[in-house]
Amino acid sequence: MVGLRSRLILMLLVVMGLSFLLLVVGVNYGxxxxxxxxxxxxxxxxxxxxSSAIDARAENVRSTILQGSAQTALASALASKNHPALATVxxxxxxxxxxxxxxxxxxxxxxxxxxxxxxxxxxxxQVISQAxxxxxxxxxxxxxxxxxxxxxxxxxxxxxxxxxxxPVNVNGKVIGVLYGGSLVDATMRAFDDVSSxxxxxxxxAIDGALxxxxxxxxxxxxxxxxxxxxxxxxxxxxxxxxxxxxDGTEYFVKISPLTGYDGKVxxxxxxxxxxxxxAAIVNNTLRQIAVWGVIGLGIALVAxxxxxxxxxRAISLRSDEVNESARQLKVLVVGGEVSGDHVERTRETLAxxxxxxxxxxxxxxxxxxxxxxxxxxxxxxxxxxxxxGELSTRMRDAASRVERLSAVAQELDELVAGARRSRN
Numbered sequence: 284m285v286g287l288r289s290r291l292i293l294m295l296l297v298v299m300g301l302s303f304l305l306l307v308v309g310v311n312y313g314x315x316x317x318x319x320x321x322x323x324x325x326x327x328x329x330x331x332x333x334s335s336a337i338d339a340r341a342e343n344v345r346s347t348i349l350q351g352s353a354q355t356a357l358a359s360a361l362a363s364k365n366h367p368a369l370a371t372v373x374x375x376x377x378x379x380x381x382x383x384x385x386x387x388x389x390x391x392x393x394x395x396x397x398x399x400x401x402x403x404x405x406x407x408x409q410v411i412s413q414a415x416x417x418x419x420x421x422x423x424x425x426x427x428x429x430x431x432x433x434x435x436x437x438x439x440x441x442x443x444x445x446x447x448x449x450p451v452n453v454n455g456k457v458i459g460v461l462y463g464g465s466l467v468d469a470t471m472r473a474f475d476d477v478s479s480x481x482x483x484x485x486x487x488a489i490d491g492a493l494x495x496x497x498x499x500x501x502x503x504x505x506x507x508x509x510x511x512x513x514x515x516x517x518x519x520x521x522x523x524x525x526x527x528x529x530d531g532t533e534y535f536v537k538i539s540p541l542t543g544y545d546g547k548v549x550x551x552x553x554x555x556x557x558x559x560x561x562a563a564i565v566n567n568t569l570r571q572i573a574v575w576g577v578i579g580l581g582i583a584l585v586a587x588x589x590x591x592x593x594x595x596r597a598i599s600l601r602s603d604e605v606n607e608s609a610r611q612l613k614v615l616v617v618g619g620e621v622s623g624d625h626v627e628r629t630r631e632t633l634a635x636x637x638x639x640x641x642x643x644x645x646x647x648x649x650x651x652x653x654x655x656x657x658x659x660x661x662x663x664x665x666x667x668x669x670x671x672g673e674l675s676t677r678m679r680d681a682a683s684r685v686e687r688l689s690a691v692a693q694e695l696d697e698l699v700a701g702a703r704r705s706r707n
Contacts, residue, residue, distance in 0.1 A: 295587040303576045307569060314568055318561040323524055326537035329481040329554040336473040344465055345421060345447040347380030352449035352461040361451055361459040369396035376463065384434045385463035390415035399435030410544065414448035414460040421447030422544030443467040443487060443494055443550060468495045469505040483556040487541060490514060493553065500530065513538050517551040526558060533558040
């Protein structure tokens with residue numbers, strides 16, 4: 284039989300165990316929600332950093348082309364149709380701005396010279412067409428096969444590039460266009476810079492496949508061509524945020540629309556952070572809760588054992604006192620019953636004495652007086668016997684109550700000790 288002390292300790296363990304379990308479940312649920320929000324904010328910030336890096340590169344290209352279009356050497360070479368001089372100017376501008384390509388065209392888009400082996404026409408390029416009309420323009424642009432051929436770029440189309448076209452003016456008249464840009468591909472350092480700054484992986488996708496990224500395989504090869512999914516959502520200007528597995532690694536990603544200079548969606552920004560960074564927060568917190576929870580359970584167990592022992596000792600002490608009182612009351616009950624028996628026997632003895640002295644008064648002059656005294660004694664004993672009977676009835680009732688009290692005390696003993704104790 285389990286004792287009170289053991290029951291109290293067991294109850295304490297069960298209550299604290301359930302509380303601890305509910306705490307862990309609640310903290311785990313709340314933490315995972317908070318971690319999801321943290322991951323969302325992290326990829327939002329990383330995606331913004333990637334967009335800002337591309338915008339910064341676009342501004343650098345714009346500044347380089349704007350400064351180049353203002354060179355006197357360029358205007359003079361255009362005016363004189365000096366193709367070697369134009370090629371030299373284009374190469375110098377490309378080097379100074381670290382541009383992937385620079386070409387010089389007439390106002391209709393015919394290529395005159397470039398930093399590469401450029402030839403042909405770019406008449407269908409809207410950026411160059413607007414510059415030929417006197418408006419400087421540019422931004423993110425998808426270049427197709429003919430445009431790449433005219434620029435002297437041998438990369439497989441379509442190619443994403445940050446471009447700018449600026450008119451070249453002489454005496455207020457547009458005589459040509461300076462067009463240049465930087466390819467957004469695996470060689471672009473902006474992605475690695477963003478990755479180093481944010482701790483995530485950055486990339487740009489066209490038609491749902493990465494064309495430039497900081498993400499590399501275990502062999503160090505850039506993950507270009509990898510499908511990132513959700514292309515239809517991005518095409519409809521929607522943004523996707525959630526978990527994605529790449530090469531066996533789980534990431535939390537954000538895929539958002541990438542728009543060109545004309546406002547049309549031409550691709551997608553892709554930014555990802557390893558989900559293990561966020562899972563580690565949850566696991567570490569739960570581990571700390573588990574460690575401190577076990578320590579708390581141990582302390583509570585020690586404190587509960589001490590408290591249960593004190594309660595058990597107090598109850599045992601009171602039980603012993605009740606048992607002792609019951610034993611003493613039993614003695615009184617037995618004594619009362621014995622006294623009643625003695626009174627009864629005394630009454631009978633006096634009655635027999637009275638009958639013996641009931642002879643003739645002449646033969647026994649003192650007999651009358653003795654008989655009178657005997658009858659008086661019998662009457663007194665009758666009164667005492669009556670009182671003793673009443674007392675005996677009450678004592679028997681008290682004895683019954685004592686038995687019940689003894690049973691309660693015995694049950695208290697069994698409750699505290701956890702085992703059946705012998706009755707005295």
